[in-house]
Amino acid sequence: ILNVEQSPQSLHVQEGDSTNFTCSFPSSNFYALHWYRWETAKSPEALFVMTLNGDEKKKGRISATLNTKEGYSYLYIKGSQPEDSATYLCASPTAFGNEKLTFGTGTRLTIIP
Amino acid sequence: GAGVSQSPRYKVAKRGQDVALRCDPISGHVSLFWYQQALGQGPEFLTYFQNEAQLDKSGLPSDRFFAERPEGSVSTLKIQRTQQEDSAVYLCASSFADEQFFGPGTRLTVL
Numbered sequence: 001i002l003n004v005e006q007s008p009q010s011l012h013v014q015e016g017d018s019t020n021f022t023c024s025f026p027s028s029n030f031y032a033l034h035w036y037r038w039e040t041a042k043s044p045e046a047l048f049v050m051t052l053n054g055d056e057k058k059k060g061r062i063s064a065t066l067n068t069k070e071g072y073s074y075l076y077i078k079g080s081q082p083e084d085s086a087t088y089l090c091a092s093p094t095a096f097g098n099e100k101l102t103f104g105t106g107t108r109l110t111i112i113p
Numbered sequence: 114g115a116g117v118s119q120s121p122r123y124k125v126a127k128r129g130q131d132v133a134l135r136c137d138p139i140s141g142h143v144s145l146f147w148y149q150q151a152l153g154q155g156p157e158f159l160t161y162f163q164n165e166a167q168l169d170k171s172g173l174p175s176d177r178f179f180a181e182r183p184e185g186s187v188s189t190l191k192i193q194r195t196q197q198e199d200s201a202v203y204l205c206a207s208s209f210a211d212e213q214f215f216g217p218g219t220r221l222t223v224l
Contacts, residue, residue, distance in 0.1 A: 004155075032211065043116065044204070044215040089155060099144055099208055100169060103155035 002026065002094050006104035013080045014112050020076045021107040023090030027071035031096050035064055035075055036089040038106070044089065047075075077109075085111045115139065117216035119205050125222045126195045134190045134219045138207030145188050146213060147180055148204040156204055162188060195223045 005024045013019045025033065032051045038044040048057045053068040061078045077084055087108045091101040118137045126132050138145050144163055148156035149172075158172040164185035173180070177196075182188040192199055200223045206213040 006155075034213075036215075041217065043217045046212055046214070049212060091155075099211065099213065100146070100158050100161055101148075101156075101213065103148075103157070105153070105155045 002092060002102040004090060004092055004102050004104040006088075006090055006107050008107060009105065010108040010110070012110045012112055013077075015080055015082060017080055018076065018078045019080055019109070020074050021088065021109075023073045023075070023104055025071050025073075025090075025092050027069055029095075030068045030071070031093045033066055033073050034091045034101065035073070036091065037086045038089060039086040047088075075107075080109075080111045082111045082113055085109060117205060117207050117214050119203075119216035119219050121219060122217065123220050123222075125224065127224055128195060128197060130195050131191065131193045132195055132221065134192075134203050134221070136188045136190070136205030136207075136216060138186060138188070138205070139209075139214055140186075142207035142209050142214070143185075144208045144213075145182060146206045146208070147188070147190050148206065149174075150202040150204060150218070152201070156202075159190070159203075192221075195221075197223050199223050 007022050035047040036044040048064045050066040055066040063076045066073045087106040089106045091103040094100050120135045147159040150156040160180045161169040162182040177193045179191045202218040202220050204218045206215045
């Protein structure tokens with residue numbers, strides 16, 4: 001059974017500060033790592049799909065890194081804004097070519113104005 | 114619209130009632146997934162369709178849960194004789210390649 005874990009469970013950050021949180025997954029049989037942002041009452045939105053060890057991806061003020069050898073990914077948000085308040089989910093496919101995703105429990109981020 | 118839509122957005126059911134949750138995927142997307150998110154948990158896989166074929170239903174928690182996609186587009190998740198533990202957000206996603214596009218979910222509350 002694939003075990004994907006996220007920490008912390010929740011986080012409060014002052015507007016303008018930078019923050020980061022972690023997704024950990026088994027380093028054996030790694031296929032891909034997805035990051036999603038889920039705002040209340042909206043659809044989860046795909047942020048990144050990462051596949052290669054050492055991958056770094058960036059989208060505006062948000063970036064992510066991937067270490068498949070040690071089994072973790074970091075999501076960074078630079079200069080947090082109120083609109084960054086959301087739950088951030090990571091997920092990994094259960095097998096190669098299998099799109100079924102196993103999700104972590106998420107990190108709930110609240111930006112304090 | 115261009116995204117995945119789900120209806121209803123909110124459903125309150127009395128224990129023992131049957132419910133039906135609808136998912137309209139993005140046009141042309143072959144794969145369709147249902148996930149269940151209980152309070153405080155991450156989404157958990159329920160079932161997967163490729164066109165009209167249900168290829169994996171290993172995540173359905175009991176035989177009270179049934180999903181169909183008869184024409185390979187719209188899908189319905191049916192829960193019979195709802196129980197309080199069925200209260201959750203039910204997410205639908207469709208995909209064409211390796212990225213899944215999610216709907217906003219249906220929040221089911223069973224009283």
